[in-house]
Amino acid sequence: MSITEPAGEVRRRSSRLFIEMEQLRSRLNRFDLLENYIDNGMKDEFIALFRELFTVEVSLFSDKDGRWFGLELFFRMSAFYLAYMNKRRLFEGLDSSAIQAEKMLSPDEHASWREMIDYFCELGAALADYNGRKQIERTNDMIAKVHDYIHQFLHEELSLTKLAGIVYLSPPYFSRLYKQMTGQGLLEYINETRIYKAKLLLKTTDRKIHQIASEVGLESAPYFSRLFRKRTGFTPQEYRDSCKP
Known part of the structure; x- marks a missing residue:
């Protein structure tokens, strides 16, 4: 806090930060919908919703409380992606350059809040893209199997x-x-x-x-x-x- 900054401005900014943090916490409960988009290969829908949920005014998170909340948000997002990829055994299937695991596991790998949000958005988009390709492959295999049966x-x-x-x-x-x-x-x-x-x-x-x-x-x-x-x-x-x- 700057010495010359009016006390009322500090209170207003703290209030805004509190409201923003509570809203973001509630939005984290919508990861089930984001997960559904990833599962179904709906890349564009995932990106649109993720940006809607987690695009915030970065300056609000420049003080001490904001930085601690940034860590909370990081680890909750990290835990979501780690659990998602472990359950589906995607670490072997995906290109390591798309995952950049060090960025998923360490907040120190991100220079800013915005960079962290961009990373998790791009990771979800990469997962949705991967699932979409796999779904097409599986569907083509099913259709080929049915065609083979019809001919026989x-x-x-x-x-x-x-x-x-x-x-x-x-x-x-x-x-x-x-x-x-x-x-x-x-x-x-x-x-x-x-x-x-x-x-x-x-x-x-x-x-x-x-x-x-x-x-x-x-x-x-x-x-x-x-x-x-x-x-x-x-x-x-x-x-x-x-x-x-």
């Missing part, structure tokens, strides 16, 4: 319930996820696969139309013919005839 067992029933069960997801969720990732519905992909195989069989074998229909998973020959014509512009027989030399 095209002649069998291929209900949404059965295919979702292969990757242990609920049918509605898997249907939405599939369309989000591929841009088409699951039934559309199945029918495309059926028509592709039917065209191959029509060109390379002399099997009857109803046999081919059964082999691609459609027991009704009339329905197969309608679907084939809708997709290709030809009936199965017309397509077979057009492929003859």
